Amino acid sequence: MDRRFPFKVLEHIFSFLDANEDRNSVSLVCKSWFETERRTRKRVFVGNCYAVNPLKVARRFPKMRSLTLKGKPHFADYNLVPDGWGGYAWPWIEAMAARRPLLEEIRLKRMVVTDECLEKIAASFRDFKTLVLTSCEGFSTDGIAAIASTCRKLRDLELRECNVDDLGGDWLSYFPETSTSLVSLDFSCLDSEIKLSDLERLLSRSPNLKSLKLNRSVTLDVLEGLLRRAPQLVELGTGSFSDELDPEEISKLTKALSELKQLKSLSGLWDLLPEYIPVLYSVCPRLTSLNLSYATVQMPDLVDLLSRCSKLQKLWVMDMIEDKGLKTVALCCKELRELRVFPSGADLDEEDVALTEQGLVSVSEGCKKLESVLYFCVQFTNAALVTIAKNRPNFRCFRLCVMEPFAPDYRTQQPLDEGFKAIVERCKDLRRLSVSGLLTDKAFEYIGVHAKKLRMLSIAFAGDSDLMLHHLLSGCESLKKLEIRDCPFGDTALLENAAKLETMRSLWMSSCFVSFGACKQLSQKMPRLNVEVIDEHPPKTRPDSSPVERIYIYRTVAGPRQDTPEFVWTIHKNPEVGVSRLSTR
Amino acid sequence: MENVGVCDEFVNLKATELRLGLPGTEDGCEEEKQKVSCIKSNKRALPEPEKNNESKTETASPPKAQIVGWPPVRSYRKNNIQTKKNESEGQGMYVKVSMDGAPYLRKIDLTVYKQYPELMKSLENMFKFSVGEYFEREGYKGSEFVPTYEDKDGDWMLVGDVPWEMFVSSCKRLRIMKGSEVKGLGCGV
Numbered sequence: 001m002d003r004r005f006p007f008k009v010l011e012h013i014f015s016f017l018d019a020n021e022d023r024n025s026v027s028l029v030c031k032s033w034f035e036t037e038r039r040t041r042k043r044v045f046v047g048n049c050y051a052v053n054p055l056k057v058a059r060r061f062p063k064m065r066s067l068t069l070k071g072k073p074h075f076a077d078y079n080l081v082p083d084g085w086g087g088y089a090w091p092w093i094e095a096m097a098a099r100r101p102l103l104e105e106i107r108l109k110r111m112v113v114t115d116e117c118l119e120k121i122a123a124s125f126r127d128f129k130t131l132v133l134t135s136c137e138g139f140s141t142d143g144i145a146a147i148a149s150t151c152r153k154l155r156d157l158e159l160r161e162c163n164v165d166d167l168g169g170d171w172l173s174y175f176p177e178t179s180t181s182l183v184s185l186d187f188s189c190l191d192s193e194i195k196l197s198d199l200e201r202l203l204s205r206s207p208n209l210k211s212l213k214l215n216r217s218v219t220l221d222v223l224e225g226l227l228r229r230a231p232q233l234v235e236l237g238t239g240s241f242s243d244e245l246d247p248e249e250i251s252k253l254t255k256a257l258s259e260l261k262q263l264k265s266l267s268g269l270w271d272l273l274p275e276y277i278p279v280l281y282s283v284c285p286r287l288t289s290l291n292l293s294y295a296t297v298q299m300p301d302l303v304d305l306l307s308r309c310s311k312l313q314k315l316w317v318m319d320m321i322e323d324k325g326l327k328t329v330a331l332c333c334k335e336l337r338e339l340r341v342f343p344s345g346a347d348l349d350e351e352d353v354a355l356t357e358q359g360l361v362s363v364s365e366g367c368k369k370l371e372s373v374l375y376f377c378v379q380f381t382n383a384a385l386v387t388i389a390k391n392r393p394n395f396r397c398f399r400l401c402v403m404e405p406f407a408p409d410y411r412t413q414q415p416l417d418e419g420f421k422a423i424v425e426r427c428k429d430l431r432r433l434s435v436s437g438l439l440t441d442k443a444f445e446y447i448g449v450h451a452k453k454l455r456m457l458s459i460a461f462a463g464d465s466d467l468m469l470h471h472l473l474s475g476c477e478s479l480k481k482l483e484i485r486d487c488p489f490g491d492t493a494l495l496e497n498a499a500k501l502e503t504m505r506s507l508w509m510s511s512c513f514v515s516f517g518a519c520k521q522l523s524q525k526m527p528r529l530n531v532e533v534i535d536e537h538p539p540k541t542r543p544d545s546s547p548v549e550r551i552y553i554y555r556t557v558a559g560p561r562q563d564t565p566e567f568v569w570t571i572h573k574n575p576e577v578g579v580s581r582l583s584t585r
Numbered sequence: 586m587e588n589v590g591v592c593d594e595f596v597n598l599k600a601t602e603l604r605l606g607l608p609g610t611e612d613g614c615e616e617e618k619q620k621v622s623c624i625k626s627n628k629r630a631l632p633e634p635e636k637n638n639e640s641k642t643e644t645a646s647p648p649k650a651q652i653v654g655w656p657p658v659r660s661y662r663k664n665n666i667q668t669k670k671n672e673s674e675g676q677g678m679y680v681k682v683s684m685d686g687a688p689y690l691r692k693i694d695l696t697v698y699k700q701y702p703e704l705m706k707s708l709e710n711m712f713k714f715s716v717g718e719y720f721e722r723e724g725y726k727g728s729e730f731v732p733t734y735e736d737k738d739g740d741w742m743l744v745g746d747v748p749w750e751m752f753v754s755s756c757k758r759l760r761i762m763k764g765s766e767v768k769g770l771g772c773g774v
Contacts, residue, residue: 075654078657079653079654135659135661161661189661193710219711242692244681244692271694293662294665343658345663401656401657460655460657
């Protein structure tokens with residue numbers, strides 16, 4: 001029987017497939033489905049820029065309009081990946097510029113992007129619309145100016161927490177003089193001052209602007225004028241919120257904010273002064289997203305604000321909110337889906353710790369839609385974790401950071417094994433988990449047994465032995481990203497579960513007991529894994545049994561990369577060669 | 586409480602460990618003389634806070650044990666929070682600025698600036714005036730506006746007379762004086 005759907009029919013059916021996971025599955029069915037799918041894919045996502053060759057990607061997807069790439073491992077966010085490790089955007093930009101000039105959107109995370117890259121983007125893609133750079137570095141405001149001036153159809157320009165060489169605010173004046181098509185503009189991570197007149201004029205000629213995130217240097221006294229020129233904003237990130245205003249200015253600002261009838265998201269609010277909280281009253285009832293994580297306000301003022309935010313779905317706040325404040329959130333913010341509580345840097349030795357596990361318990365009780373949590377806390381208890389798990393079996397993302405390494409349940413002095421067991425047992429849809437506190441191998445046995453949908457797991461200062469890793473690699477069926485630091489496990493589990501690693505995107509291990517010899521064995525055993533040893537000293541000069549400081553293992557069809565710096569050693573597949581450093585940079 | 590120095594192999598590694606950190610960040614990485622890798626050798630004890638090697642620099646309160654990348658907070662966020670910590674310690678970082686003849690006060694954060702020219706530029710922008718040129722012996726010339734500040738002792742000084750760091754730590758508030766009032770101020774230290 002040789003029945004094939006005509007290409008056109010398949011193409012039409014596939015056009016309803018958005019999720020790349022579905023498209024990936026579909027492309028594996030047979031050759032004709034592979035061909036049809038690849039010709040129709042518009043949005044391409046590459047979770048590890050070294051997993052595949054950019055030219056191959058460019059060739060495979062002729063209709064590509066959007067490219068999303070991720071570079072460095074997640075732990076780079078916490079300075080665990082040395083500078084110069086890699087993650088260069090250039091080869092991708094070059095490949096796309098040559099073959100996919102109709103590319104419209106580029107989103108990069110944790111990559112090194114140079115001004116050269118930005119200039120190439122500006123010069124090569126005539127319909128370029130969207131540039132989102134998250135946690136990227138290597139470029140200056142000159143590169144931004146090139147994008148602003150050349151991409152005439154630019155809709156989104158977002159710099160999220162990037163490390164930019166800020167040469168001044170001139171780049172803002174490079175947008176086209178006639179009306180722009182800007183929909184979102186985020187320069188919140190830049191340091192330098194911008195010229196107010198440039199910004200005001202830009203707003204006046206950007207009628208489609210829906211999202212505006214200013215940097216800290218934009219002072220409070222000019223905010224009112226900016227808002228008057230952009231009353232259609234849906235997302236606003238203010239600049240500094242601490243300059244002194246006279247009563248008339250305050251009243252004008254209050255009015256301007258109340259005119260933002262479509263505003264749903266508010267952020268920035270750097271150094272928010274308590275006396276300005278009433279200014280925000282009018283926007284609170286409409287807000288679905290509020291980022292107070294740079295606002296150094298104390299609990300009573302936070303309560304004042306949050307008690308008015310009944311529609312809030314996403315809240316980021318600092319630990320000044322205290323248990324009391326979170327109780328208010330539990331009472332008032334019934335729509336809450338995501339909560340992040342960040343440490344304010346208060347000394348860990350302080351006696352009067354006002355944010356405890358109780359805060360999270362309250363929110364888990366009161367906010368029935370809560371599904372994503374990031375919570376920094378000094379210490380925790382099993383009882384609290386069990387209660388939280390019982391209250392909220394719908395967690396998809398649970399990241400608890402008990403800031404004291406190896407801290408046991410402070411009431412019982414027991415490890416937090418039972419607490420996390422409750423979490424993974426009850427939260428059947430858990431996709432992402434970060435564990436902390438004192439944990440034995442038992443905790444990881446529980447995770448391996450129960451966390452079947454878990455995709456990403458982060459571990460620090462935990463476990464007793466190899467068993468920990470073995471439980472995880474053999475049990476967690478959906479595991480894609482595993483990152484581990486300072487845990488006492490070694491080679492056996494890694495080698496026994498080598499095959500698992502090819503089903504995952506990546507594994508990061510630092511300050512563990514993995515030996516150089518095991519790395520070699522692993523690499524030779526698994527042809528499609530890059531085993532990168534990140535170490536100041538050439539592994540060759542040390543015995544095979546010596547532990548390696550950092551390893552990063554990831555699956556790839558592109559072979560060992562060619563751009564490693566001196567301190568990164570890709571273990572060669574040929575045992576004779578040992579390690580190679582094919583550095584041509 | 587076990588001292589981490591038990592793991593011999595690791596002591597050697599630690600001595601030669603790479604120093605990490607994105608360029609330009611000051612999140613304490615340069616100040617860490619030792620990076621505590623808290624690997625236990627099968628003992629379930631908390632790591633002893635290693636006080637001997639910690640350099641007490643100008644970072645406000647000495648942290649317990651400096652562990653690289655812990656707690657896991659992004660450098661971007663850490664840098665912003667660090668500034669806040671300094672402010673809340675009341676070291677005079679946020680100061681009020683008034684200008685003679687202007688009806689309103691401003692507040693500025695001195696830690697945002699690295700030297701006098703930056704501060705001057707910011708003040709000029711804020712109050713829409715120009716400050717003239719600073720001469721060490723004669724003070725400001727070329728403008729009727731003169732930036733002055735009140736220091737910790739209650740004395741009114743000319744902005745620029747003392748080294749920047751000293752200024753930042755002793756300035757309580759700023760006042761941009763106008764015209765005749767200025768003559769009363771001494772110049773130079």
